[in-house]
Amino acid sequence: MKLRRIQAIAVKEALQIVRDPRSLMIALLVPLMQMVIFGYGVNLDIRHIPLCVLDHENGQQSRNLVARFAASNYFSLRRAAGSDREVAQALDEGDCGIALVIPADFSQRLNDGGRATVQALLDGTDSNTANIAAGYAKSVVAAFSAAAQLDAVQRRGGTLQTQTPVGVEARVWFNEALESRNFIVPGIVALVMAIVGAQLTSLTIAREWERGTMELLVSTPVQPMELMIGKLLPYFAVGLADAAICLGLAVFWFEVPFHGTVATLLFTSSLFLTVVLCIGYLVSVSIRSQVGASQVALLATMLPTTLLSGFSFPIEQMPAAVQAATFLVSARYYVEILKAVFLKGAGVVELAVPILCLALYAAVVVVLAARAFRKTLD
Amino acid sequence: MNPPDAALATTSAAPAIAVDGLTKRFGAFTALDGVSFAAGQGEIMGFLGPNGAGKSTLIRILCGLLHPSAGQARVAGIDVARQPEAVRARIGYMSQKFSLYGDLSVVENLRFFAGIYSVPRAEMAGRIAYAVAMAGLGGQENTLVANLAGGWKQRLALGAAILHRPPVLFLDEPTSGVDPESRRRFWELIHTLSGDGVTVLVSTHYMDEAEYCHRIALIARGRLIALGTPLEIKRHSLDGELLALACADLGRALPLVQGAAGVRDAALFGSRIHVTVDEAARRGPELEALLAARGIAGATARPIAPTMEDSFVSLVGKAALNAATSANAAGARP
The missing domain is CATH 3.40.50.300 (P-loop containing nucleotide triphosphate hydrolases)
Incomplete structure (x- = not known):
């Protein structure tokens, strides 16, 4: 390997990047846009579920309950229905996700010290949202019962010594949803970098084949490894700028708590960048048309990263075979690293396993990409 | 340099x-x-x-x-x-x-x-x-x-x-x-x-x-x-000598020239017919006379040195002929 040739290729490639400001802008703007779109779009929190209320009693207590629903962030009162038919209509039309039906004897049963029940009707077409909405509703009702119990005891002049009502524990589960952005956004950083990184290099060889410059290049003594390193270096710089944009947005815009060190982040991000740039290069070497290479690179990075990296679907809950497949997805390690660096402040020692996996991954892709390049036209 | x-x-x-x-x-x-x-x-x-x-x-x-x-x-x-x-x-x-x-x-x-x-x-x-x-x-x-x-x-x-x-x-x-x-x-x-x-x-x-x-x-x-x-x-590509033949009706003249005695090859070459003959000095006047007899006016044939294009056309033609012959021979084999 000759440093001289690597340098010549890197300079040439950098000049071509700079001469094409539109592509450079796209390379820097796309991650910015993707971060914002995914950052807001991929959100597991369910808030402001439209609520329809049918209050048969319309008394003090029932209005208190409705007020608690309306005051919570989870629900927003969309409609006060006057009849069962109106409730059915609201759910049918998809106008409301949940309907609350309060019986006429609600206060009376409550005051008699007995059990009052309210009915929650849920739109189950989106079963996940329905489940979560039911959970939220239970927690609101539980809070209401606790207050009502306390109120009743106090009115009798006593003090409350009852234990915490069963079911309040469940609120921890829902509180976790409040933080979903904090673990989703680091995953999105990995997703965006995987997509953009592979895109950056997916065109670099295909373009030379299409423009006819490759025929001359392969007739020179340049070595596949020299060509690869020389071509990847300038894109590595662009990729680092993209990483800075993504991570900066995560910390300063989405305000994900950052407990780790910048050095750990730089080191691990460089490692991941190497992997995705080489994947793009490998695709570019294998497919000699720019359009084809770009499509394949997108598919090869976006799908596995979205589905199998654990950023949106927990790996532990996947079937064993699928779990095994996730080990082949480089983003899996980077997502793990990012979450740990951001939320736990983990350093390279704690992250030794995913870092080694990523390094091994990088080594394999580098060798594959260098070997895939054939200096012949056959 | x-x-x-x-x-x-x-x-x-x-x-x-x-x-x-x-x-x-x-x-x-x-x-x-x-x-x-x-x-x-x-x-x-x-x-x-x-x-x-x-x-x-x-x-x-x-x-x-x-x-x-x-x-x-x-x-x-x-x-x-x-x-x-x-x-x-x-x-x-x-x-x-x-x-x-x-x-x-x-x-x-x-x-x-x-x-x-x-x-x-x-x-x-x-x-x-x-x-x-x-x-x-x-x-x-x-x-x-x-x-x-x-x-x-x-x-x-x-x-x-x-x-x-x-x-x-x-x-x-x-x-x-x-x-x-x-x-x-x-x-x-x-x-x-x-x-x-x-x-x-x-x-x-x-x-x-x-x-x-x-x-x-x-x-x-x-x-x-x-x-x-x-x-x-x-020099070696043509078997014979080359004549450039100019006359009035090239299309009608070509088959006549191709069939004439001593002519080995004849092809249109711009506004002339290039004719390969065994002996240019003898065949030139013969061709002129032949065309005049058939009512084609202004026929003049003069010997020329072959150009690279003449050689090329002649050699490629021969090569194609050889290839066809050997292909036929191969096809005829049981």
Whole structure:
């Protein structure tokens, strides 16, 4: 390997990047846009579920309950229905996700010290949202019962010594949803970098084949490894700028708590960048048309990263075979690293396993990409 | 131009290019069929043939870009199939399609190739300046290559191909699509290089360019059908002598001429009929008389020296005839 040739290729490639400001802008703007779109779009929190209320009693207590629903962030009162038919209509039309039906004897049963029940009707077409909405509703009702119990005891002049009502524990589960952005956004950083990184290099060889410059290049003594390193270096710089944009947005815009060190982040991000740039290069070497290479690179990075990296679907809950497949997805390690660096402040020692996996991954892709390049036209 | 790098030079005993029984098949298609020839140091060897004859395939094999299916090729004394990298360091190549970087300037392109060929840093500036001057691009060093006219592009590509002073140059139709004045200048450059001891193998389909070569190889359907100096080719390609026949009604005259005594071949050639005859001095007046008798006015036949195109047409025709005969013979076998 000759440093001289690597340098010549890197300079040439950098000049071509700079001469094409539109592509450079796209390379820097796309991650910015993707971060914002995914950052807001991929959100597991369910808030402001439209609520329809049918209050048969319309008394003090029932209005208190409705007020608690309306005051919570989870629900927003969309409609006060006057009849069962109106409730059915609201759910049918998809106008409301949940309907609350309060019986006429609600206060009376409550005051008699007995059990009052309210009915929650849920739109189950989106079963996940329905489940979560039911959970939220239970927690609101539980809070209401606790207050009502306390109120009743106090009115009798006593003090409350009852234990915490069963079911309040469940609120921890829902509180976790409040933080979903904090673990989703680091995953999105990995997703965006995987997509953009592979895109950056997916065109670099295909373009030379299409423009006819490759025929001359392969007739020179340049070595596949020299060509690869020389071509990847300038894109590595662009990729680092993209990483800075993504991570900066995560910390300063989405305000994900950052407990780790910048050095750990730089080191691990460089490692991941190497992997995705080489994947793009490998695709570019294998497919000699720019359009084809770009499509394949997108598919090869976006799908596995979205589905199998654990950023949106927990790996532990996947079937064993699928779990095994996730080990082949480089983003899996980077997502793990990012979450740990951001939320736990983990350093390279704690992250030794995913870092080694990523390094091994990088080594394999580098060798594959260098070997895939054939200096012949056959 | 200084002579090629001594370190890269061919060993004086061996020819610069030696090709023996070279064959290249793409599936069922044979692009190159048992081609053999040799070129000495400083020789300009032209490969002439119609499109698809196998010229580019041959050059690509000699550059190590394609692997031969059979046969052997040595460039600068080195086996192309066994040590393609060693060959690549000793050759310059201009591909048929322009293949410098349009979005880089003249000097940026030259610096790139100087780096790729590991031109010593101390000599880089001098060699780049030489290439710029040779291409006639003085003052345009910082122009983007995409904005250069065709002739300049070709000369720049040649300049880039000789930065590392290779002893052997392969030029694949370097002058296609370039104006005549630029072509002439380009050939002057090739002769300068040849004078410095560089062996040049150049393919072309311009017949007039063949005359600039020291030796010509005619290639058709992957086979070498003739090899020699331009004079030798022209002399030996025709069996007989050539007459240029001018008359009024060429279309009616042609079949009459073809059927006349002593005529071996006749073909339309612009506004004349070129007739190959056994004896020009005797057949010329006979043909004139024959056409006059059939009412075709103004028939004049005069002996001419065959052009490269005449030779080419004649040789390709013969080769096609041979191929058809041998194919028939093969088909007739039980």
